[in-house]
Amino acid sequence: MDSTVETVIPAEAHHDSSAVRHHFSTAEQQKDSATIGMWTFLVTEIMFFGGLFLAYFVYRQAYPAAFASASSKTNLAIGAFNTTVLICSSLTMALGVYFASIGKKKLLILFLVLTLLAGGAFLGVKAFEYHDKWVHHEVPGAHFDCEGCADPGHASLFFALYFGMTGLHASHMIVGFVILVILIFQASKGRYTPEWYTPVEMFGLYWHFVDIVWIFLFPLLYLIDRTKERLF
Amino acid sequence: MADHSAHAGHGEHHIVPKRVYFLVFTALIVLTWVTAWVSTVELGALNTVVALSIAIVKASLVILFFMHVFYGTRLTKLIVGAGLFWLILLLFIAMFDYWTRTWVGVPGR
Numbered sequence: 001m002d003s004t005v006e007t008v009i010p011a012e013a014h015h016d017s018s019a020v021r022h023h024f025s026t027a028e029q030q031k032d033s034a035t036i037g038m039w040t041f042l043v044t045e046i047m048f049f050g051g052l053f054l055a056y057f058v059y060r061q062a063y064p065a066a067f068a069s070a071s072s073k074t075n076l077a078i079g080a081f082n083t084t085v086l087i088c089s090s091l092t093m094a095l096g097v098y099f100a101s102i103g104k105k106k107l108l109i110l111f112l113v114l115t116l117l118a119g120g121a122f123l124g125v126k127a128f129e130y131h132d133k134w135v136h137h138e139v140p141g142a143h144f145d146c147e148g149c150a151d152p153g154h155a156s157l158f159f160a161l162y163f164g165m166t167g168l169h170a171s172h173m174i175v176g177f178v179i180l181v182i183l184i185f186q187a188s189k190g191r192y193t194p195e196w197y198t199p200v201e202m203f204g205l206y207w208h209f210v211d212i213v214w215i216f217l218f219p220l221l222y223l224i225d226r227t228k229e230r231l232f
Numbered sequence: 233m234a235d236h237s238a239h240a241g242h243g244e245h246h247i248v249p250k251r252v253y254f255l256v257f258t259a260l261i262v263l264t265w266v267t268a269w270v271s272t273v274e275l276g277a278l279n280t281v282v283a284l285s286i287a288i289v290k291a292s293l294v295i296l297f298f299m300h301v302f303y304g305t306r307l308t309k310l311i312v313g314a315g316l317f318w319l320i321l322l323l324f325i326a327m328f329d330y331w332t333r334t335w336v337g338v339p340g341r
Contacts, residue, residue, distance in 0.1 A: 043315030219283035
């Protein structure tokens with residue numbers, strides 16, 4: 001659709017910036033290609049997590065009472081707090097991309113560091129929750145003992161899915177950490193300019209995707225059968 | 233929407249104003265605590281429906297604005313839509329199978 005427009009651009013305009021690789025006609029085409037590639041990867045990630053979500057829905061509709069009582073073992077306020085922390089890290093990431101796009105190097109680095117810190121806080125809280133479940137014998141296996149659970153055998157299934165899904169989510173965040181450190185290092189060397197900051201923007205897509213996975217994990221794992229409780 | 237599609241295909245890249253990020257962020261935080269609070273209210277089967285509806289609204293806000301899909305090209309929108317469509321196929325076809333299997337006494341369940 002745009003090819004007719006591009007063919008009338010003079011040859012020298014094809015290399016209007018050194019940031020454009022030779023196999024692309026324009027910076028815009030280069031950016032669109034990166035965006036499409038990143039989204040294609042994220043679609044494979046949707047299917048990857050999708051299988052676990054399907055397993056969750058199948059077993060929840062099969063054993064609703066076991067899932068309701070096992071889910072009550074999670075802490076509602078901690079879950080909501082951690083969701084807030086993760087959404088904060090998404091905001092700082094979005095602002096990082098914004099400052100990259102207008103060439104504010106120091107603010108870009110600041111917001112990447114803030115994203116790293118918020119992500120670290122999220123994982124810290126998650127580690128605290130994991131430890132709490134370990135201490136209370138709520139980890140599936142030989143020592144599993146779900147006190148007061150309606151159907152202990154299938155409550156174990158809930159916790160298997162809980163650790164599988166939050167664990168896969170957390171491992172995505174750890175991968176994100178490594179990439180964030182590389183981005184901060186590169187940004188401090190001045191690699192990113194308003195003409196080319198594609199890695200920052202593509203990593204932003206990944207980070208927001210991980211946030212979206214948690215947006216669904218929170219209601220599915222924490223918010224079943226809470227009607228006899230209070231938020232605080 | 234029409235305002236943005238008028239810019240599509242233009243040479244320069246769209247920079248989303250900061251204000252949009254703060255508005256989306258506020259909505260996400262409010263919805264998080266609303267969904268946590270509403271889960272403590274007795275709504276019967278609707279509790280799950282409300283929780284998932286709020287999650288879908290939150291995810292849509294993140295996809296459209298934080299991930300710039302609202303300002304993206306048609307091809308990006310197509311890829312995102314196709315991915316979500318396939319996820320819906322996976323979840324719905326499988327769940328209808330598991331849900332209705334007991335009705336007709338199919339062996340293996």
